[in-house]
Amino acid sequence: MAAPARLHLGFLDLHGGLGRKFGSLGVTLEEPRTVLTVRGADKLEVSGASGERARRIAMRLMDGMGLTGGFEIAIDEAIPEHAGLGSGTQLALALGAALARCAGQAADPRRIALLARRGARSGIGIGAFALGGVILDGGRAEEDDTPPPIVSRLDFPEPWRVLLIVDPKNGGLHGPAEYEAFRLLPQFPERLAADLSRLMLMQALPALAEADLPRFGEAVSELQRRVGDYFSPVQGGRFSSPHVAAALSWLEAAGIAGFGQSSWGPTGFAFAASPAEGEALMAEAERRWGGSLRFRLVKGRNRGAEIESLPSSS
Numbered sequence: 001m002a003a004p005a006r007l008h009l010g011f012l013d014l015h016g017g018l019g020r021k022f023g024s025l026g027v028t029l030e031e032p033r034t035v036l037t038v039r040g041a042d043k044l045e046v047s048g049a050s051g052e053r054a055r056r057i058a059m060r061l062m063d064g065m066g067l068t069g070g071f072e073i074a075i076d077e078a079i080p081e082h083a084g085l086g087s088g089t090q091l092a093l094a095l096g097a098a099l100a101r102c103a104g105q106a107a108d109p110r111r112i113a114l115l116a117r118r119g120a121r122s123g124i125g126i127g128a129f130a131l132g133g134v135i136l137d138g139g140r141a142e143e144d145d146t147p148p149p150i151v152s153r154l155d156f157p158e159p160w161r162v163l164l165i166v167d168p169k170n171g172g173l174h175g176p177a178e179y180e181a182f183r184l185l186p187q188f189p190e191r192l193a194a195d196l197s198r199l200m201l202m203q204a205l206p207a208l209a210e211a212d213l214p215r216f217g218e219a220v221s222e223l224q225r226r227v228g229d230y231f232s233p234v235q236g237g238r239f240s241s242p243h244v245a246a247a248l249s250w251l252e253a254a255g256i257a258g259f260g261q262s263s264w265g266p267t268g269f270a271f272a273a274s275p276a277e278g279e280a281l282m283a284e285a286e287r288r289w290g291g292s293l294r295f296r297l298v299k300g301r302n303r304g305a306e307i308e309s310l311p312s313s314s
Contacts, residue, residue: 001036001098003090003305005029005079006128006135007162008263010223011121012196013139014188014230020139022148025200025223026124027156028132028301029164032079034090038098041072048075050091057092057116058099064115065096067103082171084263089125090305092116097307107307110147119147127153132303134208136200156300157211161278163285165248165268166294167241172264181234188230196223213273217258220271224260241266243292247285256281272297 005028012023036048044062046055054075062071073095079087096112109130113119119126123137127150136152199219207215228238239245239261251259251270258271272278278297285295 001038001094001305001307002077003034003079003094003129004132004301005032005034005085005087005090006124006262007269008084008086008122008124009220009260010196010227012200012223013193014185014227015190015193016139016142016188017190017193020141020148022121022137023139023197024122024124024135024137024148025204025220026122026128026135027162028128028135028304029085029162030299030301031296032085033077034075034079034087034094035077036073036075036091036094036098038095038102039072040102041070043070044073045070046073046075048073049078050075050081050087053081053088054091054095057088058095060117061092061096061099061112061115065099065103065105067099071099071102073098080166082174083166084172084261084265084267086125086128086263088174089113089116089118090129092118093126093129094305097305101307101309113147114145120145121148123148123150126150128301129305132301134300136205152205154205154208155302157208157213158299158302159274160211160213160300161272161275162298162300163270163272163278163282164296164298165244165270165285165289166296167244167266167268167292168294170241170243170266172235172240172266174264178264181231184234185230192226192230196226199223213271214257217256217271220258221252221260228261235264239265239268241268243289244268247289247293250285250288 007027097107100107127135137148138151204219
């Protein structure tokens with residue numbers, strides 16, 4: 001079972017005046033990814049990266065799916081935790097899909113997310129797992145605990161690349177701290193929600209459909225500025241990591257089309273129009289910031305997760 005990471009590019013409507021709240025834009029990535037194997041066993045055994053987290057999620061899923069007995073879970077690769085790349089959701093969805101396959105059940109990502117208590121605000125991780133590509137979700141309806149629906153899915157242009165900007169010494173908000181941050185924030189301006197929704201519908205998505213990186217990147221950068229400033233009081237600035245913020249400021253001054261922070265960070269990103277442009281950008285970034293940051297050039301992914309049945313050991 002292999003599940004892809006994703007970028008969460010920002011929320012569109014944190015006001016909620018039309019009956020739905022949040023609404024997210026995201027991009028599925030080829031790397032990093034979570035790779036795991038699940039086999040039937042006498043008891044639950046978990047090994048590998050993020051093992052304790054996987055054990056807790058697996059126990060919750062097994063209870064919700066009515067599974068008895070045990071399973072052997074081996075995690076060969078794991079998306080870094082609390083880095084803004086969707087590690088928890090992808091781990092939960094991968095575990096749920098693999099457990100369902102072992103038990104002969106249907107592996108519906110939305111049901112798995114609900115059982116694992118994922119997708120409370122964003123449907124991007126579910127869309128990345130199920131479909132890949134660039135995902136726009138429609139936000140969460142009031143008094144509805146189901147994950148937001150996917151309302152648009154487009155391919156990420158094959159030549160484009162994503163430069164990941166990794167701060168290995170910091171982590172983004174998560175768990176109780178994340179819930180408290182949302183509680184402390186002021187009401188999101190209705191006009192700002194309207195402007196951002198229009199920006200996505202009338203600029204970002206059409207530009208993506210036409211593979212127009214300057215226009216798409218401009219829209220993403222503006223979304224990042226507006227939403228980042230709103231979250232600034234609870235994350236210490238427009239971007240959560242000072243080192244990533246400095247690198248993003250340099251990218252903005254260099255005229256890069258499309259940059260920002262994924263989710264709560266600290267991971268930053270920038271788009272490049274081609275592999276060569278991306279490699280050149282990464283080389284210069286490493287020269288400037290290699291002492292404090294790590295960089296990784298990756299492709300977008302236009303497929304969802306991959307699941308493969310293993311041959312019987314008997």
